Amino acid sequence: MIVTRGISFTNFFVASSALCFQVFVLYPWHKQLDDDFKKLQNEHLKVLRTIERFHGGAEKRLAQINAPHHHIRHHELRHVDIHTAMNAPLALRLASRLAARPCACAPRPLLTLGITPLSLLRPSASPSSLRPVSRIDIAALRFASHRTRTERARRSPSLPAPSKPTPSIARPATLTGAEREPIRYTDFNRPTNPPSGDTSDAPPPPPPPPSPTEQATSRFVLLIGFIYGAIYLLSWAPQLSGYAHSSDTAPAQETFVKYVKPWHEWLMRWFTFSPSIAFERLGFYAAQGLPASDSEHSFLTKITQFILPAFSHMEMWHLAFNFFGMQALAPTMVRYYGFNRALLVYLLTGTLGILFILPIDRLLNPYTELSAAASTTRYLATDSRVIRERTKALPTKAQTEEHFFLGQHCRPMLGGSGALYGMLGIAAIVNPGAKFQIMFIPVAISVRTLFMALCAGNLVGYGLRNETFGTVGHLTGAVAGVLLWALWLRRVRLPQEVQRQLMMRLRRKHLGLSD
The missing domain is CATH 1.20.1540.10 (Rhomboid-like)
Structure with missing residues (x-):
């Protein structure tokens, strides 16, 4: 009887402790996670709306350009699109990158490879009614952004990078055990021998002319x-x-x-x-x-x-x-x-x-x-x-x-x-x-x-x-x-x-x- 009562008391204590931990610790933590998840989902939806607004303005401009009376040719349209993408604000380019990647806060079945996330924000229109954003457009946008960023980073230094001196190998002085000697490097280029060989017969340089004071x-x-x-x-x-x-x-x-x-x-x-x-x-x-x-x-x-x-x-x-x-x-x-x-x-x-x-x-x-x-x-x-x-x-x-x-x-x-x-x-x-x-x-x-x-x-x-x-x-x-x-x-x-x-x-x- 004593053992049975001890086990029952122990089970009651463990169950009570688990219940208190779940009520006072796990429940507030889960509630905070739910709030954070909702905030992140709302921010992601705002970014998607911004991208849709940007692409909607681009579609209207393309429709005006494709009019019969316009004089711009097709190869010029592509140049205009790339130039527009290069001049786009940095926030929009970052948002486009974020939209091209799957988000943890969105349902995974909705983010298929063939459907753009922009169509999910337009319930009145079906996904097929909008012009799909292909991966080629996103790649061109990424290339333009990377090209602009690379040129800006290249022009940033005000002085040219210092050229490192090319080390020269000092040959060993003796032939015996030369293959065992470590290679010694110097921080300067060893002057090469003149093609003539012996320079002992070369005349010395002329002295400088005397100054007016002298x-x-x-x-x-x-x-x-x-x-x-x-x-x-x-x-x-x-x-x-x-x-x-x-x-x-x-x-x-x-x-x-x-x-x-x-x-x-x-x-x-x-x-x-x-x-x-x-x-x-x-x-x-x-x-x-x-x-x-x-x-x-x-x-x-x-x-x-x-x-x-x-x-x-x-x-x-x-x-x-x-x-x-x-x-x-x-x-x-x-x-x-x-x-x-x-x-x-x-x-x-x-x-x-x-x-x-x-x-x-x-x-x-x-x-x-x-x-x-x-x-x-x-x-x-x-x-x-x-x-x-x-x-x-x-x-x-x-x-x-x-x-x-x-x-x-x-x-x-x-x-x-x-x-x-x-x-x-x-x-x-x-x-x-x-x-x-x-x-x-x-x-x-x-x-x-x-x-x-x-x-x-x-x-x-x-x-x-x-x-x-x-x-x-x-x-x-x-x-x-x-x-x-x-x-x-x-x-x-x-x-x-x-x-x-x-x-x-x-x-x-x-x-x-x-x-």
Whole structure:
């Protein structure tokens, strides 16, 4: 009895649970499925009505076209039909596709292969009364839609597709075990061998023609170098004249006075500069009532004394250093300002550098009131070798100071170093980051660092009373270059490529990048 009651209670519980599941779960689910099925069937019927309306308008148009009085031929009708199908809206074409396929919500026996679904929506007319839509029309519509869609997809990219490089096979290097080696592909086409085979005898391509800037630079270097060489050859005139007129019978002193000294004085008068002689030529001593020489000076010598010394060199090493310096600075100046301005810059910096020596001598030299003859006599008397021979002792500090300042006042000066210092100062202002490679120094130095180092070295040399180099002429040339840039070259418009290069260098500097 206990087992029977347990089984009966279990059956009752299972039956109750199944009933509750069917009532509360399955019934709402079936009801929702029925509602969805009805909605889908209604939407399908709406699509079929739309297709029928479209085909009805097409039938009326075909009836008008088939009239006897119409002039369009039959092959043109087919073109019109296809064109109309191509211009049909996308919704109608999709609806036509949907109508051509069986629908799950319609009864399957009604969708036979030989009957169109459009006839099912017209109860007043039999299926045979309507023109059946054949599969050929649907295929033409599908072809037109696919053709239009394909062309639209083909025209969509704005850029051509990138062409993939054709891989080439790299042959194995050895023949032993070559069939076991894997094939190696590269992402580039291996260049084919030329048909001629050996190309070692082929001539190299010609070099590119020189640019206008390079041609102008060559003209500048040749012109200045020719003037340097011509004046340097003139400096050999005294020696050549004395050698040509020398003889065993004539004494050497007479030959020197007659043939050598005139050439030497001519060179000193035209190709050298001395503050004492310049003051005499300009009439400074005569205006101040100071003793001066009685020799007459032409107006031409008063002008050329500030110009010709910038081109003259009396020693070979001096000429070589200045020529190499001019050759290094010429490309920069010609590229920035052109041939004519670069030549004018050299002339002005050299002339102004020599001219600025006069106020420096007037302000800093205590012996500026002495004439050329008096200062030269005292300069020779205070020489260290003369003092050692006369006193058997080294010269004192006062004697060294006197000898240095007397030499600055009466010694002849010459050379193009002042003009080169001026050009270097202009380059340091315009493009301070440019690199220069100095002879015998393997490290490139910026033009600004080089300019500051040379000016500092000349200041130290002037403080140490060094007479080997014309420190005052170098410094005045640098000052002349800076003033020339401030008063004139600052307003000159540089070429576009130079401006672009300078702007890129400035941007790299602001970004902390190295040149």
